Amino acid sequence: MQKLLSKIRPGQHVTVASIQDSFLKPKLMEMGLIIGKEIEVLFCAPLGDPIAIDVQGYVLSLRLEEAALIQVNIAGKSKDFS
């Protein structure tokens, strides 16, 4: 199932499916968000924005606006967070 990264709840593991064309696309890719990359949403700031994700090796924070550029595949092993 595909979703936008901005809709993913903390604790979920996903993989990058595609990034919407924008001036930030190369930047996001250069920061390691390449297709197939496994990432985990770690936590979000108090108002739900920005969010912090684990990009295997480092923690990247980005605004929901930027996260909404990224389509992700939801992997099987998602933790229940509720």
Place this chain on the structure above:
Amino acid sequence: MKIALLGNPNTGKSSIFNLLTGMRQHVGNFPGVTVDKKIGAVTYNGKTYSIIDFPGTYSVYPRSKDEQVVYEVVSNPNHEDYPSVALVVVDATNIERNLLLFSQIYDLNIPCVLALNMRDLAKTKGIEIDLIGLQTAFPAAKIVETNARAGFGKDRLLNALESAERNSVHSPFLQNAKLAAVEDYKAQETEAAERFEKIQLLVQQIKKVTAVKKQSFDTKLDRILVHPIFGYVIFSAVLLIIFQFIFAVATIPMDLIDGSFSTFSSYVASLLPEGIFSDLIAQGIIPGIGGVVVFVPQIALLFFFISLLEESGYLARVVFIMDRIMRPLGLNGKSVVPLLSSVACAIPGVMATRTISDWKERLTTILVAPLMSCSARIPVYTLLIALVIPNKTLFHFFNLQGLVLFALYALGLFAALLVAFILKQTIKTKEKGYLLLELPSFKPPQWKNVGMVVWEKLRVFVTDAGKVILAISIILWAMATFGPSDQMQLAEKQTRVMAQKKALSAEVTEQKVAAIRLENSYIGILGKTIEPVIRPLGYDWKIGISLITSFAAREVFVGSLATIYAVQDDGGENKRLIDRLREDKRADGRPTYTLASGVSLMIFYVFAMQCMATLAVVKRETKSWKWPLIQIGFMAALAYTGAWIAYTLLA
């Protein structure tokens, strides 16, 4: 020989820079752009290497002005800063992402040294890197293992820089690699994808992960630091400690500096023969330098704490929790520290905006920072509050004078946020604001790096801002000392005759003479000239003079009033000055200082850019006179309008 120091942010790049160059550093400019160029020198085997510390980037392709210089330099062999050797720092804990930039530089055929840093940290995370495998993938590069935090690897780095292969074309890491244009996003995407494909294959071979920890200590700590309640509680506590230091601790050396400069100035005055030259040195230059040096303790302390927070990794978390709150105002999470710093002093506040990569958000922060009430306004506020606000208790709890002081601070903050919001709608830029910020892992701060930051900020402030402050101090001194000579002499003579008739003491006579000289100086004449303009605000020419002199710095207002009213500024409670001000009457017999004119003055000082030091720093940070002039303009407009409204309503 020119060396370019490149690398991702948070890789220990500045530690390596400090390791190599020590104190032999200075800050220059890249031609044509508003980015600082940090240059350091190191001599090894008789050769001197000039090392340029470039801004940290994830790739050669820029998205901000800071990153632009990397692209401009490495893409153009004719650029004056084009390096003979590129020293690229690679963080062993995150080798995949770091190798992207390295492989780009490698493929530009610039001789490369790869400094594999933080391998010890990688080991504790269970990551092993096979150096031979890495060397095989990049045969033309020199690979050196460093541990800059432990101060280890300097000689090997220098040795590698010396022997780095020159002028030899090697086969690229990525076949057919070609540098894309800055605007060519498609080519950059393809390149990033292709590079990572190769890098991932390589990393699979050379990186061995032995232990995998599920949830790291960092993440646990982060859950507390970004917690909706604890996150802000911790941040407030940190701020409280910092401001305690800035207000309570920094005042001790500041008073000391203030005192020694005035002692020194009277000492010099007593040494030199009386005259203009002695006056210039004792009343113009020495207090001018003193006015610069007096800020040093606050700036040093503030940057000490800021770089401590930055080094430890906490600052990135502050940005993270504040970003959403600041965004609707056209500001950035990174604006929080500069704005709060400005409550101490706008100078370090403006200097601290460097971390904001988005130009519009940075400019907005710079423009509104001086609206935050700084410590130089305190003497003005306290004098005026004591003068016109009754010392009453409201609801058995609130002290009215304290409430007014609080209201002045709140007004400054409110104005800063409001102006930011207006600027958001008016300043147009091509760059779109975004936040892609690495939350670096927590580590104990490196004292050497902290020390270097403080040293560099102080040097920039003293040399750059210092020049302007000194120049304006001398101009203001000259205007207060000289006047149309016959008019001044006549007034002085009359005063002396009158003093003799009344048999006044020598001290009182000199005070009266000083007052009459100031009244007849060019500044005095200017004060009288602007009287019609400031009369609607409830001010007379005496206040006009103080407004002009306090353009140097706000606290000068009190000293100028003391001179005009010919009383000794006793520094502490201004008791005698307050009594004189209370007695002062206008031509029509009404008192000069009423609730209306007092509040009007307070509001004027909340808004007006009465600080040339800040102007000088804004000029330095924006690299043009355009923004400081705009800033002084809108702040003057706010001050005038605000003061006029207050006076009209209360009079």
